[in-house]
Amino acid sequence: xxxxxxxxxxxxxxxxxxxxxxxxxxxxxxxxxxxxxxxxxxxxxxxxxxxxxxxxxxxxxxxxxxxxxxxxxxxxxxxxxxxxxxxxxxxxxxxxxxxxxxxxxxxxxxxxxxxxxxxxxxxxxxxxxxxxxxxxxxxxxxxxxx
Amino acid sequence: xxxxxxxxxxxxxxxxxxxxxxxxxxxxxxxxxxxxxxxxxxxxxxxxxxxxxxxxxxxxxxxxxxxxxxxxxxxxxxxxxxxxxxxxxxxxxxxxxxxxxxxxxxxxxxxxxxxx
Numbered sequence: 001x002x003x004x005x006x007x008x009x010x011x012x013x014x015x016x017x018x019x020x021x022x023x024x025x026x027x028x029x030x031x032x033x034x035x036x037x038x039x040x041x042x043x044x045x046x047x048x049x050x051x052x053x054x055x056x057x058x059x060x061x062x063x064x065x066x067x068x069x070x071x072x073x074x075x076x077x078x079x080x081x082x083x084x085x086x087x088x089x090x091x092x093x094x095x096x097x098x099x100x101x102x103x104x105x106x107x108x109x110x111x112x113x114x115x116x117x118x119x120x121x122x123x124x125x126x127x128x129x130x131x132x133x134x135x136x137x138x139x140x141x142x143x144x145x146x
Numbered sequence: 147x148x149x150x151x152x153x154x155x156x157x158x159x160x161x162x163x164x165x166x167x168x169x170x171x172x173x174x175x176x177x178x179x180x181x182x183x184x185x186x187x188x189x190x191x192x193x194x195x196x197x198x199x200x201x202x203x204x205x206x207x208x209x210x211x212x213x214x215x216x217x218x219x220x221x222x223x224x225x226x227x228x229x230x231x232x233x234x235x236x237x238x239x240x241x242x243x244x245x246x247x248x249x250x251x252x253x254x255x256x257x258x259x260x261x262x
Contacts, residue, residue: 017168019165019168019169022164022168023161023164023165023168024161025164026157026160026161026163026164027157027158027160027161028157029160030156030157030159030160030161030208031152031153031154031156031157031158031160031204032153032157033156033207034152034153034155034156034157034203034204034207034208035149035150035152035153035156035203035204036203037152037156037203037204037206037207038148038149038152038153038202038203038204039149040203041202041203041206042148052218052219052222052238052239055206055215055239056238056239056240056241056242056243057242058203058206058207059206059207059212059215059239059240059242059243060242060243060246062207062243063243063246063247063250064246064250067247067250067251067254068250068254070254071254071257071258072258082160083164083167084160084161084163084164084167084174084177085157085160085161085164087163087174087178088159088160088163088177088178088181088208088209088210089156089160089207089208089209090207090208090209090211090212090243091207092209093209093212093247094247094250094251097247097248097251098247098250098251098254098255099260100251101251101252101254101255102251102254102255102258102259102260103260105255105256113252113255117248117251117252120175121247123175123178123179124178124179124182124209124212125244127179127182127183128182128183128185128186128212128213128216128236128240129216129236131182131183131186131187131213131217132186132189132213132216132217132220132236133220133232133233133236134186135186135187135189135190135217136190136217136220136221136224136232136235137232138190139190139217139221140221140224140232145221145224145225146224146228146229
C-alpha cells in the first residue's frame with residue numbers, strides 16, 4: 001500500500017471529532033475563567049486610577065493564576081477536556097510559558113529555560129506586536145497623531 | 147449581570163476558537179495568532195473598546211483582548227510621546243503580565259517538576 005493510500009485510509013477511519021461536545025467544554029471552561037477575570041477586574045478597578053492600569057493588573061493576576069495551576073499540574077488536566085476554553089484565555093498563555101520553563105529547565109538554565117520559555121507563547125507575542133504596530137501606525141496617521 | 151455577560155462572551159469566543167480548531171484542522175498556534183491579529187485589527191477599527199466596555203473581562207481575558215491591549219497601549223503612548231509610542235506602547239498594558247509570567251514561571255520551574 002502506498003503511503004498516500006494509507007494516509008487516506010487512516011483519515012477515513014479516524015473517529016469524527018466530537019465537535020459539539022468540544023465546543024460546550026470550551027464554552028463553559030472559557031466562560032468560567034472570564035467570569036473569574038471579571039471578579040479580578042472589578043477589584044482592580046476599585047484601586048487603580050485608569051482603565052488601562054486596571055486591565056494590566058487583571059491580566060497579570062490571571063497570568064499568576066495560570067502559572068500556579070500549571071505548577072500544581074491542574075491546568076493541563078483542565079486543558080485536556082476544555083481545549084480552546086483553556087488555551088484562548090490569558091491563563092493558557094501563562095500555562096504555555098510555565099510548562100515550557102519547567103520542561104526545558106533540565107536542558108540548562110541559560111539555553112534551556114532561558115531560551116525556550118517562550119517557545120509556544122512566542123508567536124502570539126511576535127504577531128501581536130507586529131499586527132498591533134501596523135494597526136497603530138495606520139490609526140495614528142489617520143487620526144493625525146504623527 | 148456583569149459576571150454573566152463576561153461568562154457568556156468569553157465562553158462564546160472560546161467555543162468559536164474550538165470550532166475553528168476542530169473544523170479547519172489547523173494547529174492551536176495558528177488559531178491563537180489569528181485571534182491576536184484579529185484583536186489588533188478590531189481595535190484599530192474602533193470596535194474592540196466599546197465591545198470591552200460591554201463585555202468586561204469576557205473581552206479582555208481571551209487572547210483577542212491581548213492583541214487589542216497591545217494596540218490600545220501603542221495609541222495611548224503615541225498620544226503621550228509621539229512616534230516612540232509605537233514601540234514603547236506594545237508593553238504599556240501587557241508588559242506587567244509578560245514580565246510577571248517570566249518571573250513567576252522561573253520561580254515555579256525552580257521549585258516544581260514537570261508532571262508528565
